[in-house]
Amino acid sequence: MEWRKRFTKFDEADERRLEEMQDTFDGVADDLVEEFYEHLQSDPKSAKFFDRSSKGVDALKRTQTEYLRDLGRGSYGEEYFERRARIGKLHDMLDLGPKVYLGAYSLYYEGLLEAIGEDVQAEVKESVRDDSEPADVEAAVTDAVDDAMEMVVERSMSVMKLLLLDQQVVMDTYIDSYSDVEDELDRQREVAGEISEATFELEQAATDIAESTNDIDAIAGKQTDNMEDISREVSNLSATIEEVASTADEVDATSSRAEDLAVEGQDSAEQAIDVMHDVSDSAESVADEVDQLQDRVSEIDDVVEVINDIAEQTNILALNASIEAARAGEAGSGFAVVADEVKSLAEESQDYAGEIESLVTTIQDDTEETVDSLETTTDQVEDGIDRVEQSMEKLTDIVAAVTETSEGIQEVADATDDQASSAAAVAGMIDDAVEELDDIASEISDVAAANEQQVTQVSDLNDAAQRLADGESV
Structure with a gap:
């Protein structure tokens, strides 16, 4: 960041001027943030992204308000830019890309420049009224305008430099995110290939399991009938x-x-x-x-x-x-x-x-x-x-x-x-076993249905993995 500050020509004079503008930033922060998010929410393309955040709009507004007030606090070290990176990451998580998030910065530029102009204008008027004699009004106004232009340019440039540094950090966040996305896509393609192979094997296994489950279902049904016959025989024996x-x-x-x-x-x-x-x-x-x-x-x-x-x-x-x-x-x-x-x-x-x-x-x-x-x-x-x-x-x-x-x-x-007691107990246990076999048969039927559904899902998963490997939308 020190190199970036030097390259952007952001120096101690800029830090001093920004710190002197603390009241200005505090004064416009709430209104600018309200306008910023009204603008984002008024557009259908950008408004839909807010539903994806676990934080409410009010929480986002508080974060942005602190961001604007932070511009004039005079401390622009590592912690400052880490906070900027977190803000950029948050908006990246909302899929508010540079075209939306940085595009909306025009509202900040406009609001901050207007505030700078108003501050300088008020300062110039105060200076002319207090320091000039009536005979020297024209010369004083000319000097004041020159000074005002210089102050506007200096303050505006200090704000622009800091905002440019902030945007660089935000862009780094987006770039890192895009790099992560590319890496993730590569991993997805690799995983998709592995999933495709695994799902194919799983599909075959699920098909075999479904067939086996159907066989087991038939066997369980037959076993249930046999147990019912045994139950009757044991009852007679008892x-x-x-x-x-x-x-x-x-x-x-x-x-x-x-x-x-x-x-x-x-x-x-x-x-x-x-x-x-x-x-x-x-x-x-x-x-x-x-x-x-x-x-x-x-x-x-x-x-x-x-x-x-x-x-x-x-x-x-x-x-x-x-x-x-x-x-x-x-x-x-x-x-x-x-x-x-x-x-x-x-x-x-x-x-x-x-x-x-x-x-x-x-x-x-x-x-x-x-x-x-x-x-x-x-x-x-x-x-x-x-x-x-x-x-x-x-x-x-x-x-x-x-x-x-x-x-x-x-x-x-x-x-x-x-033996009679034992036979009665066995008869009772066989009755319980028959009921349990009925439950098992029912469960096996459910499992068979679930396996058939799983075969379908595995097939769908295989198709999705293939589309993922091809880079298509899943």
Whole structure:
């Protein structure tokens, strides 16, 4: 900037004159800015650019007002021209090119020159009125006009030099911007080429994805139908398992009753064994008593034999007595009667002894039959005990088997209940899965539609990239 100031012949005298004009710049800044933006907004071509700025017109006006007041503040170093560059950049961002922005500077030139002229005119009038005598008015006016012309030229040139420097900075901003634009266009062409290639590949990929998505959509629909069939089958299976669980509960109850009956049968068998042991003991006791009875009957038989012997001896004695009575004659008649009575008694004794012997024989026969029956009964009781003990062992095995079966059936019942619960849970999960598959199918349909739209957009993007590479308007 120092070189530019030297080249433009902007020196300390210009800085001093501009600083002396601070009041002038402050006085005209607001009106000039209003006129400046009214002029820009009144033209359709320039007015449309203001809609592109994030700053309102009032903010732009404040910036320009500070710009005009800054002309007379006497400090024209690096910070001053940085502020000028920011103003130029702002208008460049609005697409207010040099033909618009710098073209409108004619309003500043006109307004500032008029203000300079008015200031000089007022100063000249004041000088002529205060310093000249009436006789010297003509000469004083001539001198004042010469001085005024010189001041107007000097002040105007100082303003023009500073405005030229400002415009150089602004033009640098535009030039840098245009260079950036050219660089950006080159980058755009390069990127457009890369985008074109990438979008072509993307278009192919999007097409493949769209086809795959359509296939997936069809598969998802088929899967949804399959899941609905599975859901129905699982529902039926769940109902069947519930029936099995109910039947298992009934079987468990029946098994429990069978276990109770088996235990009762085991108890009854044990009682029967005890009774049969008692019967066996009683039979053995009866057998012993019958044996004793046989012994007694044998003794009776012996007594009968003694009686028979006595009867025979008595008959012999009676016979001898009769013989002796016959020998005695009349004297032995009484003795003969006694002998007859004794003989008769002996015969009766023999008869009774015969009857007793017959009874004894009968008793012996009956006793032998009883003994045989008791032996048979004892054998049968012992065989019954063996059979009952075998039945007892089988009942024990049955009780153990029934108990084990009952426990197994209980486990089956519990497992069936768990399976029924699990089946119900699975059925619920499958229902949820069916709903989710419906949602997925819907989402896949949306994705398929989006992919088709993406294919179209990629094709449009490819065309736009091609136009961008060709330098056409996108």
